[in-house]
Amino acid sequence: MRNKSLFWIAILIFAITQCTYHNEEDYFGDNQDNCDTSNVTFTNDVFPVMQINCVSCHNTNNTTAGVNLSDYNNIKRYAESGSLLGTIKHLPGFSPMPPSGPKLDDCTILKIEVWVEQELNNN
Ligand code: HEC
Structure with a gap:
Protein backbone atom coordinates (compact mmCIF):
# COMPACT_ATOMS: atom_id res chain seq x y z
CA MET A 1 0.00 0.00 0.00
CA ARG A 2 2.75 2.40 0.98
CA ASN A 3 4.61 1.64 -2.24
CA LYS A 4 1.52 2.42 -4.25
CA SER A 5 1.07 5.92 -2.83
CA LEU A 6 4.77 6.65 -3.37
CA PHE A 7 4.22 5.68 -6.97
CA TRP A 8 1.39 8.20 -7.34
CA ILE A 9 3.37 10.92 -5.60
CA ALA A 10 6.20 10.29 -8.06
CA ILE A 11 3.78 10.58 -10.97
CA LEU A 12 2.40 13.82 -9.53
CA ILE A 13 5.86 15.35 -9.11
CA PHE A 14 6.74 14.30 -12.64
CA ALA A 15 3.56 15.90 -13.99
CA ILE A 16 4.21 19.18 -12.16
CA THR A 17 7.82 19.49 -13.29
CA GLN A 18 6.80 18.73 -16.86
CA CYS A 19 4.46 21.74 -16.76
CA THR A 20 7.12 24.25 -15.73
CA TYR A 21 8.22 24.95 -19.30
CA HIS A 22 5.07 23.56 -20.81
CA ASN A 23 4.55 26.56 -23.05
CA GLU A 24 7.84 26.87 -24.88
CA GLU A 25 6.50 29.44 -27.27
CA ASP A 26 5.68 31.79 -24.42
CA TYR A 27 9.07 31.16 -22.89
CA PHE A 28 11.00 32.05 -26.04
CA GLY A 29 8.42 34.62 -27.07
CA ASP A 30 9.14 36.57 -23.89
CA ASN A 31 12.81 36.52 -24.72
CA GLN A 32 12.18 38.08 -28.10
CA ASP A 33 9.73 40.63 -26.66
CA ASN A 34 12.59 41.93 -24.55
CA CYS A 35 14.71 42.32 -27.67
CA ASP A 36 14.34 45.85 -29.02
CA THR A 37 14.75 45.71 -32.79
CA SER A 38 13.05 49.05 -33.47
CA ASN A 39 16.26 50.94 -34.12
CA VAL A 40 18.78 48.50 -35.57
CA THR A 41 21.84 50.00 -37.27
CA PHE A 42 24.98 48.58 -38.84
CA THR A 43 27.18 50.69 -36.56
CA ASN A 44 25.51 49.69 -33.29
CA ASP A 45 24.21 46.18 -33.87
CA VAL A 46 26.25 44.47 -36.58
CA PHE A 47 29.78 45.89 -36.77
CA PRO A 48 30.58 45.51 -33.02
CA VAL A 49 29.34 41.90 -33.02
CA MET A 50 31.70 41.07 -35.90
CA GLN A 51 34.56 42.86 -34.12
CA ILE A 52 34.07 40.93 -30.90
CA ASN A 53 33.20 37.48 -32.28
CA CYS A 54 34.50 37.13 -35.81
CA VAL A 55 37.37 39.36 -36.94
CA SER A 56 39.95 37.54 -34.86
CA CYS A 57 39.77 34.87 -37.57
CA HIS A 58 38.23 36.81 -40.45
CA ASN A 59 40.21 40.00 -40.98
CA THR A 60 42.09 41.65 -43.86
CA ASN A 61 45.40 39.94 -43.06
CA ASN A 62 43.94 36.64 -41.97
CA THR A 63 40.95 35.73 -44.11
CA THR A 64 40.24 32.28 -42.72
CA ALA A 65 38.32 30.31 -45.39
CA GLY A 66 38.67 33.40 -47.60
CA VAL A 67 36.23 35.28 -45.37
CA ASN A 68 36.90 38.88 -44.29
CA LEU A 69 34.37 40.48 -41.93
CA SER A 70 36.29 43.62 -41.02
CA ASP A 71 34.29 46.27 -42.90
CA TYR A 72 30.86 47.13 -44.24
CA ASN A 73 31.42 46.04 -47.86
CA ASN A 74 32.76 42.64 -46.89
CA ILE A 75 30.14 41.98 -44.23
CA LYS A 76 27.45 42.99 -46.75
CA ARG A 77 28.80 40.43 -49.23
CA TYR A 78 28.31 37.54 -46.81
CA ALA A 79 24.97 38.91 -45.66
CA GLU A 80 23.76 38.96 -49.28
CA SER A 81 24.96 35.42 -49.99
CA GLY A 82 23.09 34.14 -46.93
CA SER A 83 26.19 32.69 -45.31
CA LEU A 84 26.36 35.34 -42.56
CA LEU A 85 22.95 34.36 -41.16
CA GLY A 86 23.47 30.70 -42.07
CA THR A 87 26.65 30.43 -40.03
CA ILE A 88 25.51 32.42 -36.96
CA LYS A 89 22.10 30.70 -36.84
CA HIS A 90 23.80 27.30 -37.24
CA LEU A 91 21.61 26.45 -40.22
CA PRO A 92 22.19 23.15 -42.02
CA GLY A 93 24.70 23.46 -44.86
CA PHE A 94 26.79 26.14 -43.11
CA SER A 95 29.73 25.83 -40.76
CA PRO A 96 28.50 26.98 -37.33
CA MET A 97 30.16 30.27 -36.29
CA PRO A 98 31.88 31.12 -34.08
CA PRO A 99 33.36 27.62 -34.40
CA SER A 100 34.17 27.26 -30.72
CA GLY A 101 32.23 28.63 -27.80
CA PRO A 102 28.55 29.32 -27.57
CA LYS A 103 26.22 30.49 -30.31
CA LEU A 104 25.55 34.25 -30.37
CA ASP A 105 22.52 35.08 -28.22
CA ASP A 106 19.04 35.14 -29.77
CA CYS A 107 18.63 38.90 -29.55
CA THR A 108 21.96 39.60 -31.26
CA ILE A 109 21.06 37.21 -34.08
CA LEU A 110 17.58 38.71 -34.40
CA LYS A 111 19.03 42.22 -34.74
CA ILE A 112 21.43 41.11 -37.48
CA GLU A 113 18.51 39.41 -39.22
CA VAL A 114 16.49 42.63 -39.02
CA TRP A 115 19.46 44.57 -40.45
CA ASN A 123 24.01 53.36 -41.04
C1 HEC B 1 38.40 30.75 -34.23
C2 HEC B 1 38.34 31.26 -35.58
C3 HEC B 1 37.00 31.69 -36.15
C4 HEC B 1 36.10 32.59 -35.62
C5 HEC B 1 36.19 33.34 -34.30
C6 HEC B 1 35.04 32.71 -36.60
N1 HEC B 1 35.28 31.90 -37.67
FE1 HEC B 1 34.18 31.77 -39.40
N2 HEC B 1 35.41 30.31 -40.10
C7 HEC B 1 36.51 29.80 -39.42
C8 HEC B 1 36.99 28.65 -40.15
C9 HEC B 1 38.17 27.75 -39.72
C10 HEC B 1 36.16 28.50 -41.28
C11 HEC B 1 36.21 27.40 -42.33
C12 HEC B 1 35.60 26.19 -41.68
C13 HEC B 1 34.65 25.43 -42.50
O1 HEC B 1 34.33 25.83 -43.62
O2 HEC B 1 34.16 24.42 -41.95
C14 HEC B 1 35.19 29.59 -41.23
C15 HEC B 1 34.24 29.81 -42.20
C16 HEC B 1 33.32 30.85 -42.17
C17 HEC B 1 32.39 31.18 -43.24
C18 HEC B 1 32.28 30.47 -44.58
C19 HEC B 1 31.77 29.06 -44.36
C20 HEC B 1 30.35 28.80 -44.70
O3 HEC B 1 29.81 27.80 -44.18
O4 HEC B 1 29.75 29.55 -45.48
C21 HEC B 1 31.65 32.24 -42.82
C22 HEC B 1 30.56 32.98 -43.59
C23 HEC B 1 32.11 32.57 -41.49
N3 HEC B 1 33.13 31.73 -41.12
C24 HEC B 1 31.56 33.56 -40.70
C25 HEC B 1 31.92 33.80 -39.38
C26 HEC B 1 31.21 34.71 -38.50
C27 HEC B 1 29.97 35.53 -38.89
C28 HEC B 1 31.86 34.69 -37.31
C29 HEC B 1 31.50 35.42 -36.04
C30 HEC B 1 30.19 35.21 -35.51
C31 HEC B 1 32.99 33.77 -37.43
N4 HEC B 1 32.99 33.24 -38.70
C32 HEC B 1 33.92 33.51 -36.43
C33 HEC B 1 37.05 30.29 -38.26
C34 HEC B 1 36.47 31.25 -37.44
Whole structure:
Protein backbone atom coordinates (compact mmCIF):
# COMPACT_ATOMS: atom_id res chain seq x y z
CA MET A 1 0.00 0.00 0.00
CA ARG A 2 2.75 2.40 0.98
CA ASN A 3 4.61 1.64 -2.24
CA LYS A 4 1.52 2.42 -4.25
CA SER A 5 1.07 5.92 -2.83
CA LEU A 6 4.77 6.65 -3.37
CA PHE A 7 4.22 5.68 -6.97
CA TRP A 8 1.39 8.20 -7.34
CA ILE A 9 3.37 10.92 -5.60
CA ALA A 10 6.20 10.29 -8.06
CA ILE A 11 3.78 10.58 -10.97
CA LEU A 12 2.40 13.82 -9.53
CA ILE A 13 5.86 15.35 -9.11
CA PHE A 14 6.74 14.30 -12.64
CA ALA A 15 3.56 15.90 -13.99
CA ILE A 16 4.21 19.18 -12.16
CA THR A 17 7.82 19.49 -13.29
CA GLN A 18 6.80 18.73 -16.86
CA CYS A 19 4.46 21.74 -16.76
CA THR A 20 7.12 24.25 -15.73
CA TYR A 21 8.22 24.95 -19.30
CA HIS A 22 5.07 23.56 -20.81
CA ASN A 23 4.55 26.56 -23.05
CA GLU A 24 7.84 26.87 -24.88
CA GLU A 25 6.50 29.44 -27.27
CA ASP A 26 5.68 31.79 -24.42
CA TYR A 27 9.07 31.16 -22.89
CA PHE A 28 11.00 32.05 -26.04
CA GLY A 29 8.42 34.62 -27.07
CA ASP A 30 9.14 36.57 -23.89
CA ASN A 31 12.81 36.52 -24.72
CA GLN A 32 12.18 38.08 -28.10
CA ASP A 33 9.73 40.63 -26.66
CA ASN A 34 12.59 41.93 -24.55
CA CYS A 35 14.71 42.32 -27.67
CA ASP A 36 14.34 45.85 -29.02
CA THR A 37 14.75 45.71 -32.79
CA SER A 38 13.05 49.05 -33.47
CA ASN A 39 16.26 50.94 -34.12
CA VAL A 40 18.78 48.50 -35.57
CA THR A 41 21.84 50.00 -37.27
CA PHE A 42 24.98 48.58 -38.84
CA THR A 43 27.18 50.69 -36.56
CA ASN A 44 25.51 49.69 -33.29
CA ASP A 45 24.21 46.18 -33.87
CA VAL A 46 26.25 44.47 -36.58
CA PHE A 47 29.78 45.89 -36.77
CA PRO A 48 30.58 45.51 -33.02
CA VAL A 49 29.34 41.90 -33.02
CA MET A 50 31.70 41.07 -35.90
CA GLN A 51 34.56 42.86 -34.12
CA ILE A 52 34.07 40.93 -30.90
CA ASN A 53 33.20 37.48 -32.28
CA CYS A 54 34.50 37.13 -35.81
CA VAL A 55 37.37 39.36 -36.94
CA SER A 56 39.95 37.54 -34.86
CA CYS A 57 39.77 34.87 -37.57
CA HIS A 58 38.23 36.81 -40.45
CA ASN A 59 40.21 40.00 -40.98
CA THR A 60 42.09 41.65 -43.86
CA ASN A 61 45.40 39.94 -43.06
CA ASN A 62 43.94 36.64 -41.97
CA THR A 63 40.95 35.73 -44.11
CA THR A 64 40.24 32.28 -42.72
CA ALA A 65 38.32 30.31 -45.39
CA GLY A 66 38.67 33.40 -47.60
CA VAL A 67 36.23 35.28 -45.37
CA ASN A 68 36.90 38.88 -44.29
CA LEU A 69 34.37 40.48 -41.93
CA SER A 70 36.29 43.62 -41.02
CA ASP A 71 34.29 46.27 -42.90
CA TYR A 72 30.86 47.13 -44.24
CA ASN A 73 31.42 46.04 -47.86
CA ASN A 74 32.76 42.64 -46.89
CA ILE A 75 30.14 41.98 -44.23
CA LYS A 76 27.45 42.99 -46.75
CA ARG A 77 28.80 40.43 -49.23
CA TYR A 78 28.31 37.54 -46.81
CA ALA A 79 24.97 38.91 -45.66
CA GLU A 80 23.76 38.96 -49.28
CA SER A 81 24.96 35.42 -49.99
CA GLY A 82 23.09 34.14 -46.93
CA SER A 83 26.19 32.69 -45.31
CA LEU A 84 26.36 35.34 -42.56
CA LEU A 85 22.95 34.36 -41.16
CA GLY A 86 23.47 30.70 -42.07
CA THR A 87 26.65 30.43 -40.03
CA ILE A 88 25.51 32.42 -36.96
CA LYS A 89 22.10 30.70 -36.84
CA HIS A 90 23.80 27.30 -37.24
CA LEU A 91 21.61 26.45 -40.22
CA PRO A 92 22.19 23.15 -42.02
CA GLY A 93 24.70 23.46 -44.86
CA PHE A 94 26.79 26.14 -43.11
CA SER A 95 29.73 25.83 -40.76
CA PRO A 96 28.50 26.98 -37.33
CA MET A 97 30.16 30.27 -36.29
CA PRO A 98 31.88 31.12 -34.08
CA PRO A 99 33.36 27.62 -34.40
CA SER A 100 34.17 27.26 -30.72
CA GLY A 101 32.23 28.63 -27.80
CA PRO A 102 28.55 29.32 -27.57
CA LYS A 103 26.22 30.49 -30.31
CA LEU A 104 25.55 34.25 -30.37
CA ASP A 105 22.52 35.08 -28.22
CA ASP A 106 19.04 35.14 -29.77
CA CYS A 107 18.63 38.90 -29.55
CA THR A 108 21.96 39.60 -31.26
CA ILE A 109 21.06 37.21 -34.08
CA LEU A 110 17.58 38.71 -34.40
CA LYS A 111 19.03 42.22 -34.74
CA ILE A 112 21.43 41.11 -37.48
CA GLU A 113 18.51 39.41 -39.22
CA VAL A 114 16.49 42.63 -39.02
CA TRP A 115 19.46 44.57 -40.45
CA VAL A 116 19.66 42.13 -43.39
CA GLU A 117 15.90 42.44 -43.99
CA GLN A 118 16.13 46.22 -43.88
CA GLU A 119 18.23 46.35 -47.04
CA LEU A 120 21.65 46.11 -45.35
CA ASN A 121 21.85 49.82 -44.61
CA ASN A 122 25.27 51.35 -44.01
CA ASN A 123 24.01 53.36 -41.04
C1 HEC B 1 38.40 30.75 -34.23
C2 HEC B 1 38.34 31.26 -35.58
C3 HEC B 1 37.00 31.69 -36.15
C4 HEC B 1 36.10 32.59 -35.62
C5 HEC B 1 36.19 33.34 -34.30
C6 HEC B 1 35.04 32.71 -36.60
N1 HEC B 1 35.28 31.90 -37.67
FE1 HEC B 1 34.18 31.77 -39.40
N2 HEC B 1 35.41 30.31 -40.10
C7 HEC B 1 36.51 29.80 -39.42
C8 HEC B 1 36.99 28.65 -40.15
C9 HEC B 1 38.17 27.75 -39.72
C10 HEC B 1 36.16 28.50 -41.28
C11 HEC B 1 36.21 27.40 -42.33
C12 HEC B 1 35.60 26.19 -41.68
C13 HEC B 1 34.65 25.43 -42.50
O1 HEC B 1 34.33 25.83 -43.62
O2 HEC B 1 34.16 24.42 -41.95
C14 HEC B 1 35.19 29.59 -41.23
C15 HEC B 1 34.24 29.81 -42.20
C16 HEC B 1 33.32 30.85 -42.17
C17 HEC B 1 32.39 31.18 -43.24
C18 HEC B 1 32.28 30.47 -44.58
C19 HEC B 1 31.77 29.06 -44.36
C20 HEC B 1 30.35 28.80 -44.70
O3 HEC B 1 29.81 27.80 -44.18
O4 HEC B 1 29.75 29.55 -45.48
C21 HEC B 1 31.65 32.24 -42.82
C22 HEC B 1 30.56 32.98 -43.59
C23 HEC B 1 32.11 32.57 -41.49
N3 HEC B 1 33.13 31.73 -41.12
C24 HEC B 1 31.56 33.56 -40.70
C25 HEC B 1 31.92 33.80 -39.38
C26 HEC B 1 31.21 34.71 -38.50
C27 HEC B 1 29.97 35.53 -38.89
C28 HEC B 1 31.86 34.69 -37.31
C29 HEC B 1 31.50 35.42 -36.04
C30 HEC B 1 30.19 35.21 -35.51
C31 HEC B 1 32.99 33.77 -37.43
N4 HEC B 1 32.99 33.24 -38.70
C32 HEC B 1 33.92 33.51 -36.43
C33 HEC B 1 37.05 30.29 -38.26
C34 HEC B 1 36.47 31.25 -37.44
